[in-house]
Amino acid sequence: MSDFICAYQERAEMALSLYLPSGDDEPCRLHQAMTYSVLNGGKRIRPLLVYAVGLMLGASNDSLDAPAAAVEIIHSYSLIHDDLPPMDNDDLRRGKPTCHKAFDEATAILAGDALQAHAFYVLADNEHLTEKQRVKMLIILTEACGSLGMAGGQAIDLESVGKALTLTELENMHRLKTGALIRASVLLGAVAGNADAKTFEILTQFAELIGLAFQIQDDILDVEGETALLGKQAGADQTLNKPTYPSMLGLQSSKEKMQYVYEAALNTLKQLDFNTAWLYELAAYMVERDR
């Protein structure tokens, strides 16, 4: 793994520990479920995107900690709810029992609710960003996790079980359930770095493409990956009859599609007049990963 990725995964861990409430504070069980589900070895791809974009544009480390933590807190909440029995009913997450298994279903629902609210608090209450930046970031993040973003994508995912989607419908579902938060991560970095309109536009294109490549790889790993390495149950999509790229295109064509979208994402970076080295490294990490 690159030095950038190692160093900023560590920074993201520190920011998350700092911003999360302690498990010793009342109500302890709820706070413990929250920290259990966030501080548990995720890859921290979304914070890494915030840092890579923001630093590329000249933002300071300090100004990126809150947006990086906020988007990862939202992501962690989405995973807690994604794993619940009425959704994907998974027992394993990041190599450990899912939140509802380690605690109980009601606590897992509340931990997700509280994490979502807390993410917005972390972003709003931050002295390293201007008020204008904070409002822009709040709009980006709320849009990305609401009914026209992640939650909407999850609704489509659940409605689509056992159905034959068109490729356009599948891509739209991925764009919302996973793409929206990846896109938001890139845009939070762009706001912190005061990107001009043209840069913002190019970064949006990059984010949308790399977000799609990322979820295609997630679908591929569900087929090809090993549970022990993935830290989550392999083969879960097939068991639940989920529409995925491999289920629609087969494994080989899914890999070709992923490669095509990944290269398109890298091509957008060529239009930027900034040092994109870290974004290249991160894009490679997002698709070459085995967990």
Ligand code: IPE
């Ligand atoms: C998994 O996301 C869920 C999806 C949205 C595909 P990640 O692969 O980023 O999971 P963690 O955060 O590293 O556990």
Ligand code: IPE
């Ligand atoms: C999850 O997609 C997307 C969100 C959590 C919003 P998946 O259901 O494919 O994620 P995994 O495979 O359980 O991590």
Ligand code: MG
């Ligand atoms: Mg799911």
Ligand code: MG
């Ligand atoms: Mg799932």
Ligand code: MG
């Ligand atoms: Mg998956």
